[in-house]
Amino acid sequence: MRWLMIFRIALRALARNKLRAFLTMLGIIIGVGAVIAMVAIGEGAKSTIRSQISALGTNVLIVLPGSNVQGGVRAGTGNVNTLVDADARAIARELRSVAYASPVMRRQEQLIAGNLNWGSLAQGVAPEFEQIRDWQIESGRFLHEGDMDSAAKVAVIGQTVARQLFGADDPIDQVIRIRNIPFRVVGVLAGKGQTGQGQDQDDTVMIPYTTMQKRLMRITFVQSIVVRAVSAEKVQEAQEQITLLLRQRHRIAEGREDDFTVRNLSDIAEAAQSTARVMAVLLGSVAGISLLVGGIGIMNIMLVSVTERTREIGIRMAVGARSKDIMLQFLVEAVVMAGTGGIIGILLGIGSSELLKTWAQWPTLINPSIIFIAFGFSAAVGIFFGFYPARKAAGLDPIDALRYE
Amino acid sequence: MSEVIRVQDLQKIYRMGDVEVPALRGINLTIERGEFVAVMGSSGSGKSTFMNIIGCLDRPTGGKYWLEGEEVASLSADDWARIRNKRIGFVFQGFNLLARTTALENVELPMMYNGFAGKERHQRAVEVLNLVGLGQRQDHTPNRLSGGQQQRVAIARALVNKPSLILADEPTGNLDSATSNEIMGLFQHLNSDQGITIILVTHESDIAEHAKRQIVFRDGEVISDKPNNQVLAHVEA
Numbered sequence: 155m156r157w158l159m160i161f162r163i164a165l166r167a168l169a170r171n172k173l174r175a176f177l178t179m180l181g182i183i184i185g186v187g188a189v190i191a192m193v194a195i196g197e198g199a200k201s202t203i204r205s206q207i208s209a210l211g212t213n214v215l216i217v218l219p220g221s222n223v224q225g226g227v228r229a230g231t232g233n234v235n236t237l238v239d240a241d242a243r244a245i246a247r248e249l250r251s252v253a254y255a256s257p258v259m260r261r262q263e264q265l266i267a268g269n270l271n272w273g274s275l276a277q278g279v280a281p282e283f284e285q286i287r288d289w290q291i292e293s294g295r296f297l298h299e300g301d302m303d304s305a306a307k308v309a310v311i312g313q314t315v316a317r318q319l320f321g322a323d324d325p326i327d328q329v330i331r332i333r334n335i336p337f338r339v340v341g342v343l344a345g346k347g348q349t350g351q352g353q354d355q356d357d358t359v360m361i362p363y364t365t366m367q368k369r370l371m372r373i374t375f376v377q378s379i380v381v382r383a384v385s386a387e388k389v390q391e392a393q394e395q396i397t398l399l400l401r402q403r404h405r406i407a408e409g410r411e412d413d414f415t416v417r418n419l420s421d422i423a424e425a426a427q428s429t430a431r432v433m434a435v436l437l438g439s440v441a442g443i444s445l446l447v448g449g450i451g452i453m454n455i456m457l458v459s460v461t462e463r464t465r466e467i468g469i470r471m472a473v474g475a476r477s478k479d480i481m482l483q484f485l486v487e488a489v490v491m492a493g494t495g496g497i498i499g500i501l502l503g504i505g506s507s508e509l510l511k512t513w514a515q516w517p518t519l520i521n522p523s524i525i526f527i528a529f530g531f532s533a534a535v536g537i538f539f540g541f542y543p544a545r546k547a548a549g550l551d552p553i554d555a556l557r558y559e
Numbered sequence: 560m561s562e563v564i565r566v567q568d569l570q571k572i573y574r575m576g577d578v579e580v581p582a583l584r585g586i587n588l589t590i591e592r593g594e595f596v597a598v599m600g601s602s603g604s605g606k607s608t609f610m611n612i613i614g615c616l617d618r619p620t621g622g623k624y625w626l627e628g629e630e631v632a633s634l635s636a637d638d639w640a641r642i643r644n645k646r647i648g649f650v651f652q653g654f655n656l657l658a659r660t661t662a663l664e665n666v667e668l669p670m671m672y673n674g675f676a677g678k679e680r681h682q683r684a685v686e687v688l689n690l691v692g693l694g695q696r697q698d699h700t701p702n703r704l705s706g707g708q709q710q711r712v713a714i715a716r717a718l719v720n721k722p723s724l725i726l727a728d729e730p731t732g733n734l735d736s737a738t739s740n741e742i743m744g745l746f747q748h749l750n751s752d753q754g755i756t757i758i759l760v761t762h763e764s765d766i767a768e769h770a771k772r773q774i775v776f777r778d779g780e781v782i783s784d785k786p787n788n789q790v791l792a793h794v795e796a
Contacts, residue, residue, distance in 0.1 A: 159671055474641065474673065475640060475644075475672050
């Protein structure tokens with residue numbers, strides 16, 4: 155018997171019980187739709203985290219001052235002022251696992267240019283910061299070593315700051331006032347956009363860390379040091395070496411606690427990514443279970459259908475249908491239901507993930523391969539759950555089937 | 560005349576738990592092409608079992624069965640399906656048409672299982688529906704047809720693949736006597752004008768009167784096998 159004919163017989167049988175066929179398909183529709191939508195959510199979360207991580211810079215370590223322990227009272231991170239710029243220079247100079255190191259001071263400041271003002275994040279950094287965080291320069295230049303030595307009153311501004319204070323004008327060589335101190339703009343950074351948490355990375359102004367220390371904060375220590383390891387494999391080594399070096403430099407006796415902490419961003423990244431992965435697997439498996447339940451629904455209805463149509467099966471056998479023909483007829487019916495349900499489910503899944511994207515602002519991402527996988531899987535569910543009822547139909551004895559009331 | 564059916568020492572024993580119930584105890588018969596045979600007997604006489612075996616629906620426990628010279632009792636289930644499709648047409652007491660399927664499609668059904676092209680199938684189905692006098696009602700579904708009309712559709716379905724014989728199992732059992740006579744008239748017409756071999760199972764002697772030969776079963780054995788002189792005389796006259 156030709157495939158086209160089997161197909162027509164199956165479609166006609168389904169058309170006779172439209173509501174039942176639809177309800178049976180609904181299980182698959184919901185299952186496949188859920189798989190597509192859930193995987194889209196999972197993938198979206200993963201790609202968001204990936205972009206967050208790349209926004210942090212790759213292979214980056216952060217050295218923070220440790221906690222001050224005095225008479226058993228531990229004051230918390232950042233409470234000591236033992237970390238100095240010489241530490242940063244020593245890290246960069248002495249450790250072969252480290253490519254760059256830069257002190258970083260950060261403070262929220264009010265910027266004034268002409269008659270406009272704008273609150274932004276002021277960062278005191280060294281020239282190496284450009285490489286550590288992969289900043290690009292759009293016009294002008296970044297800070298250089300000379301600026302550090304002289305604690306020069308120069309600034310490099312981000313895209314957002316340039317737009318807010320200078321509009322369409324060229325900001326180069328214009329003056330920005332921070333706490334009444336005039337800074338000359340020497341460069342504009344290329345745009346980086348938002349971080350995953352929605353923080354605008356371009357809303358910043360960078361000045362020499364020495365200037366920040368002496369003129370704005372009046373301190374001699376640094377708030378943190380960011381370090382870039384030479385490669386991803388060397389991050390761990392760099393972390394250990396920095397710890398050793400700083401203990402030595404800070405003269406910390408054996409057995410005493412560090413007065414600093416070295417944070418490895420790739421640890422954080424990995425943790426975040428594995429969380430996302432676990433979530434994706436979890437969502438995917440919940441959706442997979444609902445697809446399985448849909449498959450069981452198909453099997454259930456097919457079994458009912460075989461019983462109901464026992465007489466029809468008997469008639470078909472009497473007029474010359476082989477077991478194989480009967481088997482194929484019921485199997486194709488199951489697969490048509492599962493496949494149609496799969497297609498509708500795919501559309502539903504794509505639709506709902508688009509809705510989540512536009513209405514709930516969830517970063518969903520549809521991987522084209524998941525569409526094929528979901529369709530293939532639903533067809534496979536049809537074959538798997540259709541097989542037993544079809545075999546039951548094919549195995550009927552024609553005499554008994556004809557006599558069945 | 561050539562042989563259509565020959566059975567030799569045909570036996571069938573049903574096993575119910577430990578008890579063996581013999582349904583056929585060694586039947587020997589030959590049916591020639593063009594015959595119209597009535598198989599008679601009360602229920603439990605073995606006539607239905609005989610029909611099932613002749614119709615390649617059931618396997619004998621012992622003995623041999625040749626259909627047009629081919630030993631078929633030992634063939635595979637798929638071969639049997641092919642034989643039922645091409646060489647045997649069934650007519651049942653309960654009509655056994657597919658519900659919610661038009662008369663035409665019901666008649667086309669056997670041809671779906673032997674690869675007829677759509678157009679040819681349609682033509683042939685219309686042809687046999689005309690032969691049984693239902694050409695005007697080909698698009699009606701069984702629930703819109705009378706019992707007699709439904710049985711005509713079933714006969715058309717049995718004829719559509721040009722079988723060697725038609726097996727009719729109590730074809731008038733669900734019909735009133737006037738309609739029964741019409742259907743029997745149709746069988747007689749098919750037998751005498753088209754030369755189709757017909758085997759009819761019935762327990763009503765007045766129905767059996769339409770056949771040219773009457774075989775009576777009792778307790779799994781043939782107790783009488785004789786020509787129906789009345790009909791033969793009528794035909795010859």
